[in-house]
Amino acid sequence: MSIVENFDLYAPRLIDKGEYFSVGHTACAGCGEALATRLVLKGLGKDTIVSNATGCLEIISSRYPTTAWEIPWIHVAFENAAAVAAGVEAGLKALRRKGRIPDRDVKSVSMAGDGGTADIGLQALSGAMERGHDMIHVCFDNEAYMNTGIQRSSQTPFGAWSTTSPPGEVSFGQRTWKKNIPEIMVAHNIAYVATANPSYPLDLIRKVEKARKLKGPSYIHCLSVCPTGWRMDSSLTIKVGRLALETGIFPLYEVENGKYRITVDMPEPLRPVEDYLKLQGRFRHLTPDKIEEIQARVNLA
């Protein structure tokens, strides 16, 4: 793979040209999570240790005896990515202090899906953030338990089809609204909380670099468009991700020391939510009144 040199013209020179996530991984074609991971790792650099929860990312990248990871990586179980990362951080701290490893800044990062962050992983995440470990937790939110077959999670959007919230005679799909994890993370008083989206790669990488430099816990919630689970064409991943922002459904912001800041401007007025919903098969059963409800909810914010 030749090194990319000439794209300084248009793309910023700040994107690390190193690839820390190798080709040959078995993500679906057009996978937003694989792209997000690739970009997040460019922001993190090679002095990183990743603790990964069970899920799509773990499965597509680590079939024994191969691995797509070019950096040290560990997978233990589903609900404890943040806890394992806390252990890695504590281990590195002790070893550095005792002079058993070089005194170099190596960042511990946990990566988990929306299930491994907001549902089964919430306890471990909350504990790790509360204890103030110097780590980053990145949530790759594809809005369902995708790896096990698109079952709903607390991050599945209102009205979405999933295999455990299917619309039917007496149901319209997912009944609850997305649990606001970034808000919960802000309530933990941690150094940095941000939302991210690979459709806005420079914003994503900048946020990751910021989190990496800070001492203490950081949390990044990254939208991961999933063509397979969201029922859409694989070529539309970036476009749908962009629409998530332009409709106000997934704003990009960061919170530092309690101060909120929008990092990518949304159009005024916002585009109607229908533009986002109509491209995804998981919403195609929605009746106009349900779409109204979603629009009203966005307008409220």
Next chain:
Amino acid sequence: MAKRKRIGMEVALAAAEAVGMCNVDVAAVYPITPQSHIAEHLSELVADGKTDTEYVTVESEHTSMSVCIGASATGARAYTATCAQGLMLMHELLPIASAMRCPIVMSVANRPVNAPLNILSDHSDIMPQRDSGWIVIFSENGQEVVDLTLMAYRIAEDKDVMLPVIICIDGFILTHMVEPMEFPDQKEIDKFLPDYKPYATLHPDKPLTMGAFAMPDFFPQMMKAKDMALLNSKKTIVKVWDEWERKFGRRYRPVETYRTDGAEVILVTMGSMSETAELGVDELRDKGVSVGLVKIRLWRPFPSDELKAAVKGARILAVMDRAVSPGTGGGPVFTDVKAVFYGEDSRPIIVNYVMGLGGIDVTVGDFVKMGEKAAKAKKEEYEFYGVMG
């Protein structure tokens, strides 16, 4: 050997003192009765700088084991302690720690598992961990707790082992007893415990992947490797115990014997009840009953050869179980012991007494009664001793 001072202290505190002497890098402990004194005292040692350890006050036992695995993977020496519900919560992670060859040491303050809740002592928390792939060692008294804890990392981190180790300490009966114990010098322990040199570590200077998933093309081989690792660890365990005897004068064997010479009936025990059983055997002998005692110290890997050798010549074995294995028709130690003799030409009659559940006191008199009963056994028996109805 120099005469060392014996110090009287609560066994749980002594366990923490022993851990404090082991240069542990990361300790992640969540409190649970009757282990809490270990957690508390260890954090005091850390706070006073008596041991240079990252003490992580985790929010659950599942997290304490996760933190230990993460730390161990970076090359840090990791410790935790728990029992009962905490151990059950960690259960998911125990086979992971052993498969990933993380030489974590854990003190388990054996306490019954819910329901109903009971904070006292029995072995029902360690029995469900039989297939976890961990080395499991039982201690009988405070001195053993100190010695076995001090030896644990030496065994766990040996390059021929590289497996996690559990040291069982009967809850309350041992943890909360004040006993006189001898502690070696810190310098002696520093020499006895070499640095932890893992097979592989997580560090960017040499990136690698731990915890990959495996399909059937590799999985069965990986399982065999797990089994063989645990089976082969016995050699090293015995070697380390021999080294300890040479250095510190106290002897540890996978199976200990007491007055088994010429014994017709042999009682088989594990844990703190073994000491009481010794007194029971003395009384029975005085009464003319031909009885001896075998104490299983190494629970996993199961010491089949040593057990067979220890009970050679006995006609009846009375296995004491401090836990129930519902639906099996026998307690867990009973079924393991029976299996050992299945292939033998001459097999003793094996009877099973399930006793001491929920922390109920087991006295010398109880062992005398059980010994007399066992001596009259004509065939295999399974009964709950001292249970009304």
Next chain:
Amino acid sequence: MAGATWREIFPGNVVLTPGSTKEYHTGGWRSLRPVYDNSKCIKCGICYVYCPEGCVSQDEDGYFMANLDYCKGCGICAHECWPSAIEMVKEG
């Protein structure tokens, strides 16, 4: 490493070779292939940024193209290319 005996597997099942998924050519998956019209290409690198595989690289002249050993034919690059220099064409 296929056919490894239990003794040959590294203890703890550690994978020692980073990036070893390169041996699996995911290019066999695709049904559409990116075809490049370099006369339109402005060498912006956006196709390189947005490729989930990370299989896009530059040639000596600075034009970008996907490594067909790994390209899954998702079509993101064609969709996002500003001057529409990439077209997805049926394989075979």
